[in-house]
Amino acid sequence: MKIEIKKDIYQEIHDLLHKARQNIISNINSTMTKTYFLIGKRIVEEEQDGNKRAEYGKKLIKTLSEKLTKEFGRGFSQRNLEQMRTFYLRYSISQTVSAEFKLSWSHYLILMRMEDIDARKFYEIEAIENNWSLRELKRQVNSSLYERLVLSKDKEKVKELSVKGQIIEKAQDVIKDPYILEFLGLDEKSDYSENKLETEIINKLEMFLLELGKGFTFVGRQVRFTFDEKHFRIDLVFYNRLLKCFVLIDLKIGEVTHQDLGQMQMYVNYYDRCIKLPDENDTIGIIICKDKNDTLVKLTLPKDNNQIFASRYTTILPSLDEFKKIIEE
Structure with missing residues (x-):
C-alpha cells in the first residue's frame, strides 16, 4: 500500500541531508587545507635546517613532488608544493580566523597572493561569514571591495575591517562609491537607457545583491505609490535586514541633478510616513548615477543628512590604479 508523504516531513529530511553533506564537504576542505599548511611548514623547516640556498629548496620540492605523485597521485606537482610552502609563510603568524582554516584550499590560493x-x-572574514563561493570571492577582490570601504572610514575604523570584517550599524556603512557593475556586460561607451540598465540589473540580481553588500533582500522593481491622484514609481526597492529599513534606489545614466535629489527625498519621506512600521528604522535613498557634483549634492541635502546618498557607478572592472584614479576624480 502506497502512502502519501507529507511535504513538511520530506522537506525536513531533505534539509537534514543537505546540511549533512555541506558539513562533510566543509570538514574535508578544512582538513585538506590544514594538511597543506602543515606540508608547507615541514618544507620550510627542512629548508631552514638543511641548506638555505635556493638550489636546495628547488631540488627538495622536485624530489618530494616525484615521490608524492607516484604514491598519492595528482595534486602534488612542484607548483602545488610551492604554493603550500607560500601558504605556510603567509599564514605562519597566528591569526584568530586563519588558524581554523574554514575556507577551501582554492579560496586560500587567492588570499595568499595578497x-x-x-x-x-x-x-577571509567576509568570505567565511557570508559563505562566499570562489567566484564571489574573486569578484569582491577584483572590484576592490576592501579599498572602497577603506576610503569611507577613518583610521580607527579601517583597522576594524581586518579584525571584525564589515560592520553594518548605520546607513553610511552600506553605501559604496562607486558601485562596480561590470557583471552587467554593458560597454562603458555604449548607448543604453535607464530602463536597459535596470533590466540588466534585474537579470543579474544575484550579482547586484552581492555588490550591494550584507543584509539586502529584493522587494520590487518599478514599485508604484499614489497620493493626490498622482502616480510615482521607484526603480528598485530593497530591504536591509541588518539596518531594519527600506532602501530605495533610483538609476541615472547621466549626472545627478538637484531635482533627482529632491525626488528621492520625497520617495524617502513617503516610505517613512506611510510604509515603514513603527519598529523599523528610517528609509535610505540611493541615487546610483554615472556622474555627480559633490558640491551640488552637499548643498541640496541637509547638513545632518544620513538618509539620501548619491553614488557613481561604472560598468567596467577597473584595475587598482584605475580605481584610485576614479576616486581621486
Missing part, C-alpha cells in the same frame, strides 16, 4: 595583510584578513 601582500596587504589587513586586506587578506578582511576578505
Whole structure:
C-alpha cells in the first residue's frame, strides 16, 4: 500500500541531508587545507635546517613532488608544493580566523597572493561569514571591495575591517562609491537607457545583491505609490535586514541633478510616513548615477543628512590604479 508523504516531513529530511553533506564537504576542505599548511611548514623547516640556498629548496620540492605523485597521485606537482610552502609563510603568524582554516584550499590560493595583510584578513572574514563561493570571492577582490570601504572610514575604523570584517550599524556603512557593475556586460561607451540598465540589473540580481553588500533582500522593481491622484514609481526597492529599513534606489545614466535629489527625498519621506512600521528604522535613498557634483549634492541635502546618498557607478572592472584614479576624480 502506497502512502502519501507529507511535504513538511520530506522537506525536513531533505534539509537534514543537505546540511549533512555541506558539513562533510566543509570538514574535508578544512582538513585538506590544514594538511597543506602543515606540508608547507615541514618544507620550510627542512629548508631552514638543511641548506638555505635556493638550489636546495628547488631540488627538495622536485624530489618530494616525484615521490608524492607516484604514491598519492595528482595534486602534488612542484607548483602545488610551492604554493603550500607560500601558504605556510603567509599564514605562519597566528591569526584568530586563519588558524581554523574554514575556507577551501582554492579560496586560500587567492588570499595568499595578497601582500596587504589587513586586506587578506578582511576578505577571509567576509568570505567565511557570508559563505562566499570562489567566484564571489574573486569578484569582491577584483572590484576592490576592501579599498572602497577603506576610503569611507577613518583610521580607527579601517583597522576594524581586518579584525571584525564589515560592520553594518548605520546607513553610511552600506553605501559604496562607486558601485562596480561590470557583471552587467554593458560597454562603458555604449548607448543604453535607464530602463536597459535596470533590466540588466534585474537579470543579474544575484550579482547586484552581492555588490550591494550584507543584509539586502529584493522587494520590487518599478514599485508604484499614489497620493493626490498622482502616480510615482521607484526603480528598485530593497530591504536591509541588518539596518531594519527600506532602501530605495533610483538609476541615472547621466549626472545627478538637484531635482533627482529632491525626488528621492520625497520617495524617502513617503516610505517613512506611510510604509515603514513603527519598529523599523528610517528609509535610505540611493541615487546610483554615472556622474555627480559633490558640491551640488552637499548643498541640496541637509547638513545632518544620513538618509539620501548619491553614488557613481561604472560598468567596467577597473584595475587598482584605475580605481584610485576614479576616486581621486
